[in-house]
Amino acid sequence: MKLSTDLQAFAARIGHDFRRPELLVRAVTHASIATPTRPDNQRLEFLGDRVLGLVMAEALLAADKAATEGQLAPRFNALVRKETCAEVAREVALGEVLKLGRSEMMSGGRRKEALLGDALEAVIAAVYLDGGFDAARALVLKLWGKRIVTVEADARDAKTTLQEWAQARGLPPPTYEEIGREGPDHQPLFTVEARLATGEAERARSGAKRQAEQAAAKALLARMEKADD
Missing domain, CATH: 3.30.160.20 (Double Stranded RNA Binding Domain)
Incomplete structure (x- = not known):
């Protein structure tokens, strides 16, 4: 399977060369356009949420070796919450490559916060399944960048x-x-x-x-x- 031009460009933006391109296709496929032969990204989203959490937990522990659990928890929540995921998704123009049904597209699906956040988690899972945990970790650290070290100690919504x-x-x-x-x-x-x-x-x-x-x-x-x- 070969990626379309827009998905090739997206893969280049996030810095991962997919050996199994079908994983990326599934990661950007919303339930509104899914069929029995074209599965949606919900299962990948479930997995990606857990991968993101583990990467962030590791990164926060490494960034501040003296922080207590009470200090780390709000930082963690600020970094993995849906708003942050959607913000990161916008930075890599994930909305432009989402595969949506007509009604979802007409209602502004490419800009919806929850949809973008979910899709980014699915992309993280796709990279994890394609390249392993090290590849997923590298992706998350790259995309979140300075957020990890600049998140406020008492970060809360x-x-x-x-x-x-x-x-x-x-x-x-x-x-x-x-x-x-x-x-x-x-x-x-x-x-x-x-x-x-x-x-x-x-x-x-x-x-x-x-x-x-x-x-x-x-x-x-x-x-x-x-x-x-």
């Missing part, structure tokens, strides 16, 4: 951190409200407001609702921490 900030002050969890949506269905732009029970609020916009929520939470948290100072 902004929504979780804001909720903990509120609870520490006896407040209920923040609320998130979608207050606007623009653009076509295949390329929406969401505006989300994060609000505390005391009335303070911040808004953010993003092409993914979840990202907009995170950005609004981050802005509100920064505002409240500044006020605390």
Whole structure:
């Protein structure tokens, strides 16, 4: 089996020469276009998630030999969460080579955070099955790059951190409200407001609702921490 031109270019971008190209084809095949003879990437995603976790655990231990488990856990979570995987996927233009069904493609599937993150995990598994753990480790370390050493010691997603900030002050969890949506269905732009029970609020916009929520939470948290100072 020979890879198409776009998949050859993608393999070059991630730096892996596939001996079994069918693995990469499967890794970029979404369930919306799968058939009995063309399997989707869900099983590879399952495996890739575990490979990514092991590589990150090893890398974090090597990067900071004095860190405690309590310090390592939030760093690990920040590096393997879906948002980070999707960010890495965008950097290597994974969305451009995904094989999607028509409805998924028309609804903006190539830009969906969950879909991109899942596909990147499937690609990691494809490299693992094709070249072994050393090849998968090399891929992950290359793609994540400086993120591994620059991830903050208390790295957590902004929504979780804001909720903990509120609870520490006896407040209920923040609320998130979608207050606007623009653009076509295949390329929406969401505006989300994060609000505390005391009335303070911040808004953010993003092409993914979840990202907009995170950005609004981050802005509100920064505002409240500044006020605390």
